[in-house]
């Protein structure tokens with residue numbers, strides 16, 4: 475019984491016939507770049523998300539970069555980001571000469587603390603990036619209120635939360651990534667909707683912004699060989715689009731499988747106060763890109779991980795270092811919640827393919843841990 479954090483091969487085997495056929499179809503057509511499957515996938519994803527425009531691109535990092543470029547932000551403009559996130563969120567902000575302004579997160583949901591964001595707004599603040607971490611939405615009502623009050627652009631980093639649904643105070647429901655000016659996502663293989671390489675997409679309901687993002691992804695050209703703005707080359711391969719079309723049809727069942735495993739872990743660990751299980755936001759569904767626990771203060775995480783490893787249970791720390799302490803982003807400021815999370819979080823296997831036997835073994839092994 476070999477347990478992995480994510481079992482991509484097992485997932486593939488269940489849809490092998492359809493995926494293989496899709497891949498062969500692209501090879502037979504040789505339309506490797508901008509083939510019909512790319513447009514069809516974009517349309518199908520737009521329908522799934524109920525958003526007007528989906529612009530496919532090369533990866534989730536590009537999606538963020540293109541979104542910021544399309545918003546026309548200028549060097550020196552400030553963009554608010556949470557410090558407890560994957561580096562890509564802040565990287566592209568810095569690359570474009572924008573200034574990442576860091577804020578802490580909530581200790582329960584791990585998502586951006588909007589009150590703190592408010593306290594960091596200056597005359598130069600132009601945008602805010604809620605990251606829907608581990609699969610559930612940030613407090614988008616609060617984000618949008620703040621954005622409306624200060625005229626900020628909102629770019630939702632939805633790389634970990636595709637398929638999650640947010641319920642606003644007024645009762646309306648919206649797919650993660652489709653509330654702000656732009657949503658961005660990644661189809662990295664281990665993401666909830668993953669392809670067999672790199673891929674990404676940008677979502678928006680704003681037709682002008684969509685056009686701008688499309689032109690930027692395509693070398694800044696509206697007419698072939700006529701370049702009106704500086705763009706980039708960021709495309710989703712036809713092969714990847716063909717695979718994603720097959721997998722999109724299974725996304726709801728993939729989300730359900732993750733949620734079922736999460737519910738099992740919750741139940742199995744609820745009486746062991748060494749492991750605080752993930753807190754669900756009342757306003758968002760959770761699609762469990764990761765199942766991330768908070769360890770009790772006295773638990774030695776390194777020792778626990780080593781014990782798990784020796785017993786064949788993989789675990790990961792997402793993320794060990796807050797953004798403000800990364801060498802590349804070193805910045806002053808105090809982010810006690812994120813710092814504490816970086817020391818205490820632990821993610822255990824979460825995928826669509828964990829068997830009943832495996833999940834029993836995972837929780838048995840966890841609860842049998844005895845600290846030296």
Ligand SMILES: *Cc1c(COP(=O)(O)O)cnc(C)c1O
Nearest residue numbers: 533534535560562633634660662
């Ligand atoms: C994966 C991820 C990205 C980047 O996606 P890539 O496709 O790897 O470039 C950005 N933000 C978050 C939160 C992610 O998890």
